[in-house]
Amino acid sequence: MSDTVKYQLDEEHLPKHWYNINADLPVPLDPVLHPGTQQPITADELAVIFPRAVIEQEMSTEREIAIPEPVREVYRQWRPSPLFRARRLEKALNTPAKIYYKYEGVSPAGSHKPNTAIPQAFYNKIEGVKRIATETGAGQWGSSLALAGSFFGLEIVVYMVKVSFNQKPYRRAFMETFGAQCIASPSTTTASGRAILAEHPDSTGSLGIAISEAVEVAAQRDDTKYALGSVLNHVLLHQTVTGIEAMEQMAMAGAHPDMIIGCTGGGSNFAGLAFPYLGKQLREGGNIEFIAVEPSACPTLTKGLFAYDFGDTAHLTPLCKMFTLGSSFVPPGFHAGGLRYHGMAPQVSHLAKLGYIAPRSYNQLECFAAGLQFAKAEGIIPAPEANHAVRAAIEEAEKCRESGEAKTILFMLSGHGNFDMQAYTDYLGGKLKDLVYAESEVAMALAGLPSVG
Numbered sequence: 001m002s003d004t005v006k007y008q009l010d011e012e013h014l015p016k017h018w019y020n021i022n023a024d025l026p027v028p029l030d031p032v033l034h035p036g037t038q039q040p041i042t043a044d045e046l047a048v049i050f051p052r053a054v055i056e057q058e059m060s061t062e063r064e065i066a067i068p069e070p071v072r073e074v075y076r077q078w079r080p081s082p083l084f085r086a087r088r089l090e091k092a093l094n095t096p097a098k099i100y101y102k103y104e105g106v107s108p109a110g111s112h113k114p115n116t117a118i119p120q121a122f123y124n125k126i127e128g129v130k131r132i133a134t135e136t137g138a139g140q141w142g143s144s145l146a147l148a149g150s151f152f153g154l155e156i157v158v159y160m161v162k163v164s165f166n167q168k169p170y171r172r173a174f175m176e177t178f179g180a181q182c183i184a185s186p187s188t189t190t191a192s193g194r195a196i197l198a199e200h201p202d203s204t205g206s207l208g209i210a211i212s213e214a215v216e217v218a219a220q221r222d223d224t225k226y227a228l229g230s231v232l233n234h235v236l237l238h239q240t241v242t243g244i245e246a247m248e249q250m251a252m253a254g255a256h257p258d259m260i261i262g263c264t265g266g267g268s269n270f271a272g273l274a275f276p277y278l279g280k281q282l283r284e285g286g287n288i289e290f291i292a293v294e295p296s297a298c299p300t301l302t303k304g305l306f307a308y309d310f311g312d313t314a315h316l317t318p319l320c321k322m323f324t325l326g327s328s329f330v331p332p333g334f335h336a337g338g339l340r341y342h343g344m345a346p347q348v349s350h351l352a353k354l355g356y357i358a359p360r361s362y363n364q365l366e367c368f369a370a371g372l373q374f375a376k377a378e379g380i381i382p383a384p385e386a387n388h389a390v391r392a393a394i395e396e397a398e399k400c401r402e403s404g405e406a407k408t409i410l411f412m413l414s415g416h417g418n419f420d421m422q423a424y425t426d427y428l429g430g431k432l433k434d435l436v437y438a439e440s441e442v443a444m445a446l447a448g449l450p451s452v453g
C-alpha cells in the first residue's frame with residue numbers, strides 16, 4: 001500500500017440531504033426558553049434574529065433535510081472533501097491501529113465552518129435580509145461568513161474576540177478582503193460592549209461577550225439578522241454533510257470505525273462527523289465510541305454543569321439546557337480560540353449526559369506536540385483547535401501499540417493552521433504555557449446560573 005491513501009468521492013456523491021439527529025434521540029431535547037419569560041421560545045420570537053427557514057430547521061424532527069441546490073452549487077467548489085488514511089503517521093507511531101481523518105481544511109476559509117455559513121447566508125438572502133451580524137473567536141467563523149456574504153451579496157459585521165483580533169491580524173485581513181467589517185470585541189459600538197469595558201477596561205473579550213454585541217446589533221435593525229457558527233441545532237445539522245460523506249468514504253476503504261474523535265468548542269465539527277454514525281447506532285445498534293475532546297483550560301463537558309444557561313454574557317440570547325461553565329466565565333487566552341466557549345451544543349450535551357458521547361480534555365502543550373507529530377508525518381499543519389482531536393487519535397493509537405489491538409480510528413481534522421503560525425512560532429520558541437482555568441471564577445460563574453423553575 002502506498003503512503004498517500006486518499007478516498008475522494010466524485011461530485012455526484014455530494015450529499016443531497018443533511019441528517020437531523022433530533023429524529024433519533026432516545027429522549028427528546030429540553031425546550032429552548034425565552035430569556036425573559038422562561039417559557040419555551042416560539043418561532044415568532046426567534047424571528048427577530050433568525051430567518052424563518054433556519055428556525056424551522058432548529059425545531060425540526062425530520063430525519064433528512066434537503067440541501068438547497070444553490071447551496072450544493074457552492075459546496076461543490078470544495079466538496080466532497082477528502083478522507084485520508086494516515087499511513088505515515090501510523091508508521092511513525094509504530095501502531096497496529098488504522099487511523100483515518102476527514103479533512104475540512106480544503107474549504108476556501110480553511111475549516112469546516114463554510115458548511116454552515118453558506119446555507120445560513122443563502123436562507124437570509126432569500127428572505128430579504130441585507131446584513132448579518134456575528135461574532136468570531138479565532139476568526140474562522142467570521143472568515144467563513146465573510147466569504148458566504150460575498151457569494152450571496154450580504155453585508156457582514158463581525159465582532160472578533162479581542163485577544164484573537166490582536167493575535168491574528170491575517171484573519172481580519174481575510175474578512176476585509178471579502179468586504180466584511182471586523183470589530184474588536186468588547187467594543188464601544190454596543191451597550192453590551194460598553195458595559196463590559198466600564199467594568200473591565202482591559203478585557204481580552206470572550207465569545208460570550210462578542211455574541212451579546214452581535215445579537216444586540218441584529219435585534220435593533222429590521223434589515224439585520226444574527227448568525228451563529230456553532231452550538232445550535234441547525235448548525236450541527238449543516239455540518240453533517242461531512243459525516244455523510246465520511247460514511248461513504250469509509251465504506252470505499254472497506255473500514256468501519258471503532259471510535260470517532262473530534263475537538264469540541266461549541267460542538268459542530270465533532271457532531272458533523274459523529275452524528276450520522278451515532279444516529280445509525282441509535283437506530284440499529286453498534287459499538288462505536290464517540291470521543292469529544294476539549295481544552296483543559298475551558299473544560300465545558302468534563303467540568304461544567306448540565307443546566308439551563310444563556311449563550312452570551314449580557315443575557316440577550318435564549319436559555320439552552322447544556323453543559324456550561326457559566327455565561328460570565330472568561331476562559332484564559334490560550335491559542336485554540338475556537339474552543340474558548342463557556343457552553344456546548346445542546347444536542348452534544350444531551351447525548352453526553354445520556355452516556356453516548358465520552359468527553360475528555362487535554363492541555364495545549366501536549367496538543368501542539370501532537371500537531372507537530374501529525375504535520376511531519378502527513379504534511380498538513382492542523383489548526384490549534386484540531387490539534388486536540390489529533391492528540392486523542394495519537395493517544396488511542398499508542399494504546400493500540402501497547403495492547404496489540406488493531407482498532408480503526410476516525411477523526412475530524414477540522415481545519416488547517418496556516419493562519420495560526422504565530423501560535424506555532426510561540427510553541428516552537430518555548431513561549432507557550434499550559435494555562436489553568438480559575439476554578440474560583442467558574443464556581444462564581446456557575447453560582448450565577450439562572451434559576452429555571
Ligand SMILES: *Cc1c(COP(=O)(O)O)cnc(C)c1O
Nearest residue numbers: 140230265266267268269338415
Ligand atoms: C470553530 C472551530 C472549531 C470549534 O468549533 P466547533 O463548533 O466545536 O466545531 C474547531 N476547529 C476549527 C478549525 C474551527 O474553526
